[in-house]
Amino acid sequence: METNQHACQCRQQAHSIPETMKAWVLGDPDELVYVDKPVPEPGPEEVLVRIDAIAICATDLEIIHRGPPALIQGGLPFNRNFVPGHEYMGTVVRLGPNVDEFGIGDRVAVEIHAGCGRCERCREGMYTSCLNYGKNYGDQNKGHRANGFTTDGGFTQYAVNHINTLVRVPEDMSDEEATLIVTAGTAMYGLDSMAGLIAGQSIVVMGPGPIGLLGVGIAKSQGAQPVILTGTRDNRLEIGRKLGADHTVNVGRENAVDAVQRITGGCGVHYVLECSGAPNAINDATQMLMRGGRICLAAFPAQPVTVDVAGLVRNNISMFGIRGEGRSAVHRAAAFMQQKRFDARLIHTHTFGLEELPTAIRYARERIDDAIKVVVKMPR
Numbered sequence: 001m002e003t004n005q006h007a008c009q010c011r012q013q014a015h016s017i018p019e020t021m022k023a024w025v026l027g028d029p030d031e032l033v034y035v036d037k038p039v040p041e042p043g044p045e046e047v048l049v050r051i052d053a054i055a056i057c058a059t060d061l062e063i064i065h066r067g068p069p070a071l072i073q074g075g076l077p078f079n080r081n082f083v084p085g086h087e088y089m090g091t092v093v094r095l096g097p098n099v100d101e102f103g104i105g106d107r108v109a110v111e112i113h114a115g116c117g118r119c120e121r122c123r124e125g126m127y128t129s130c131l132n133y134g135k136n137y138g139d140q141n142k143g144h145r146a147n148g149f150t151t152d153g154g155f156t157q158y159a160v161n162h163i164n165t166l167v168r169v170p171e172d173m174s175d176e177e178a179t180l181i182v183t184a185g186t187a188m189y190g191l192d193s194m195a196g197l198i199a200g201q202s203i204v205v206m207g208p209g210p211i212g213l214l215g216v217g218i219a220k221s222q223g224a225q226p227v228i229l230t231g232t233r234d235n236r237l238e239i240g241r242k243l244g245a246d247h248t249v250n251v252g253r254e255n256a257v258d259a260v261q262r263i264t265g266g267c268g269v270h271y272v273l274e275c276s277g278a279p280n281a282i283n284d285a286t287q288m289l290m291r292g293g294r295i296c297l298a299a300f301p302a303q304p305v306t307v308d309v310a311g312l313v314r315n316n317i318s319m320f321g322i323r324g325e326g327r328s329a330v331h332r333a334a335a336f337m338q339q340k341r342f343d344a345r346l347i348h349t350h351t352f353g354l355e356e357l358p359t360a361i362r363y364a365r366e367r368i369d370d371a372i373k374v375v376v377k378m379p380r
């Protein structure tokens with residue numbers, strides 16, 4: 001009943017799409033300006049999405065503060081009328097020519113990267129590693145798109161998106177939870193890159209940030225056993241337990257390598273998903289793994305780090321880097337969430353309105369009130 005009403009409202013609103021929308025654009029570094037922008041028009045293979053909610057990501061904070069990895073017209077994203085934000089969901093309100101894959105009123109989460117669709121990596125499904133990144137302007141326009149990175153993102157009311165980036169949201173999932181689908185998709189891509197099927201195998205997830213915590217949920221959903229989560233904050237480790245961690249290790253109180261060896265009876269684990277960015281993470285991971293183990297790197301250390309390469313070689317360790325949420329991993333992560341295999345809502349801690357974005361960003365950046373995922377809801 002409620003769902004039907006929701007769909008009806010969407011169809012009515014589809015007839016009343018305004019010509020302009022409120023949007024936060026990036027001025028100088030750390031300066032966001034609330035402006036009016038024209039509502040964009042969907043082209044072929046595209047739809048117009050009314051954004052209903054968007055989560056703030058650490059990469060947004062990086063872009064707003066320093067610029068990269070955003071790349072607008074070949075340069076830094078400052079003072080280019082650019083809208084950041086990339087972890088959003090919403091409702092399809094207008095269809096481009098010949099689009100029949102989606103209908104008006106469909107609720108969707110949106111993958112960040114459409115890529116260019118024409119380079120070697122895009123053709124392989126690695127559209128997050130598109131070789132034409134940022135080439136979407138002037139005489140080198142290859143049509144590359146990545147929301148909030150090389151094209152306008154989601155700290156606004158409407159956005160145009162390629163149909164390949166859309167993931168249906170189950171009717172009984174809230175807007176807030178649906179913003180976390182892409183984060184779960186990134187964790188899924190990390191596990192995909194290491195193996196794909198890990199039932200009965202063991203994994204350490206290092207770092208209980210959003211990707212690490214949802215990585216726990218994804219690993220558990222795939223049947224990993226045991227799932228061990230390491231970190232420094234007890235409240236986040238506790239959330240990790242609720243998401244499926246069999247063991248948690250507070251590295252402030254116990255040496256993480258010793259703890260993993262103790263838990264596994266000295267065998268070590270099959271996989272490490274590294275989400276901490278800690279300077280010694282790779283060396284610790286090498287010592288946590290059994291020979292032939294695999295490490296997936298999903299976090300950025302702030303500085304170059306020293307790695308014991310001999311340890312990697314001696315133990316036949318493989319390392320994988322992931323960039324974003326490629327190979328349709330977001331669809332598979334969404335399926336786990338639809339099946340309620342883990343409760344992603346546990347990492348959503350705060351909600352603000354669109355006009356409160358600067359406050360929302362402050363909560364995310366300073367982790368005020370133990371903020372993990374801060375979500376911005378759009379006005380209706």
Ligand SMILES: [Zn+2]
Pocket residue numbers: 057058059060086087
């Ligand atoms: Zn993100």
Ligand SMILES: [Zn+2]
Pocket residue numbers: 115116117118119120121122123127129130131132
């Ligand atoms: Zn490409």
